[in-house]
Amino acid sequence: MSDRFCEDALMTVQGRLSFSPPSPHTVLPVDAPLSYSTRYGRMYCADSLAALRSLPDDSVNLVVTSPPYALHFKKEYGNANQAEYIEWILPFAQEIRRVLRPDGSFVLNVGGAWTPGAPVRSIYTYKLLVALVETVGLHLAQDFFWYNPAKMPVPAEWVTVRRIRVKDSVEFVWWLSKTEWPKASNRAVLRPYSADMMRLAARGLRSTKRPAGHVVRSSFASVDSGGSIPPNVLDDEVPSDLMRFGNNAANDPYTRRCKEAGIKIHPARFPAILPEFFIKLLTEPDDLIIDPFAGSNTTGMVAEALERRWISFELDRDYVEASKFRFDGVESPPTKKPAEAKAKNARSAATRRAGSSRGG
Numbered sequence: 001m002s003d004r005f006c007e008d009a010l011m012t013v014q015g016r017l018s019f020s021p022p023s024p025h026t027v028l029p030v031d032a033p034l035s036y037s038t039r040y041g042r043m044y045c046a047d048s049l050a051a052l053r054s055l056p057d058d059s060v061n062l063v064v065t066s067p068p069y070a071l072h073f074k075k076e077y078g079n080a081n082q083a084e085y086i087e088w089i090l091p092f093a094q095e096i097r098r099v100l101r102p103d104g105s106f107v108l109n110v111g112g113a114w115t116p117g118a119p120v121r122s123i124y125t126y127k128l129l130v131a132l133v134e135t136v137g138l139h140l141a142q143d144f145f146w147y148n149p150a151k152m153p154v155p156a157e158w159v160t161v162r163r164i165r166v167k168d169s170v171e172f173v174w175w176l177s178k179t180e181w182p183k184a185s186n187r188a189v190l191r192p193y194s195a196d197m198m199r200l201a202a203r204g205l206r207s208t209k210r211p212a213g214h215v216v217r218s219s220f221a222s223v224d225s226g227g228s229i230p231p232n233v234l235d236d237e238v239p240s241d242l243m244r245f246g247n248n249a250a251n252d253p254y255t256r257r258c259k260e261a262g263i264k265i266h267p268a269r270f271p272a273i274l275p276e277f278f279i280k281l282l283t284e285p286d287d288l289i290i291d292p293f294a295g296s297n298t299t300g301m302v303a304e305a306l307e308r309r310w311i312s313f314e315l316d317r318d319y320v321e322a323s324k325f326r327f328d329g330v331e332s333p334p335t336k337k338p339a340e341a342k343a344k345n346a347r348s349a350a351t352r353r354a355g356s357s358r359g360g
Ligand SMILES: C[S@@+](CC[C@H](N)C(=O)[O-])C[C@H]1O[C@@H](n2cnc3c(N)ncnc32)[C@H](O)[C@@H]1O
Pocket: 046, 047, 048, 049, 065, 066, 067, 068, 069, 077, 266, 268, 269, 270, 271, 292, 293, 294, 295, 296, 297, 298, 299, 313, 314, 315, 316, 319, 359, 360
């Protein structure tokens, strides 16, 4: 298989990618079975640990991913339990660190978990972060939180039955880096100024000292830097340049096409805004992005639209097949028998209800 791509990607209004005139983009050779390719990227149905090992050192700009979480109930694709989780994930992190360029970043989305049988949170996420820094040698460039109000109020026993805990609505998103100086520009993720800020800018501001001691100068409100600097909280309400949908959205093109074709919908997708934010913050056009736990290939879809090269790995053949619906130029998977698909999607929905609306 040649390393050149001959399709052109354009975002359609429906949020699916279509292909027009050829334009070649190279990606790295990978020792794994190729499922499909686009102008900018390639999807492999493979165990990402083995596939990552085939990539050269210092070759990747950004890894953005959401692995299976250490939930105490098993998702349909299997999760390592909390005790084994760190042991399981560290070899992936070691490979990711090796393939990253010195100015590269690793953005990792993980959700928290409860201790089985008790109204007590697991601290596995904190242990994992310590291991990523102290054992693997990554740096914590910044910690982010994904606010997902659509999460289910679980565990029901503590939240809705006994009413002794509240709804867990955030997940961690850690921006880790190979060195202390990863490539980044917050100018690429500026948001529109708020109405208050615009009013202040129009009216002007007197120099003043905030109670915490920060001095706000009169020039502060009059300087237009092209937008406001975003906080480290991501939520589905943030306008996406590509499309807006929560992971529970029933009508995004991928979900709709899966339903129409009777194909199993991935039960734990992250919203496009998550990879979109970090791809813009941490990469430039033609940079290379990898998602080693790609699922429905949200990352590949966003990278394609932003004209970054991408490589995605996913172990489950059904998820790989369904992810073809994200790209117009890729041949769609064969339609399943309606009854078979209905049963599969009902099973996925039941798993989601049992856990959370996302929960990797
Ligand atoms: C939380 S999901 C990722 C969802 C994805 N972010 C999306 O938006 O669709 C994690 C995925 O990792 C896959 N996976 C688990 N172990 C893997 C491995 N060793 N190599 C590749 N994929 C793996 C699972 O099949 C699952 O689809």
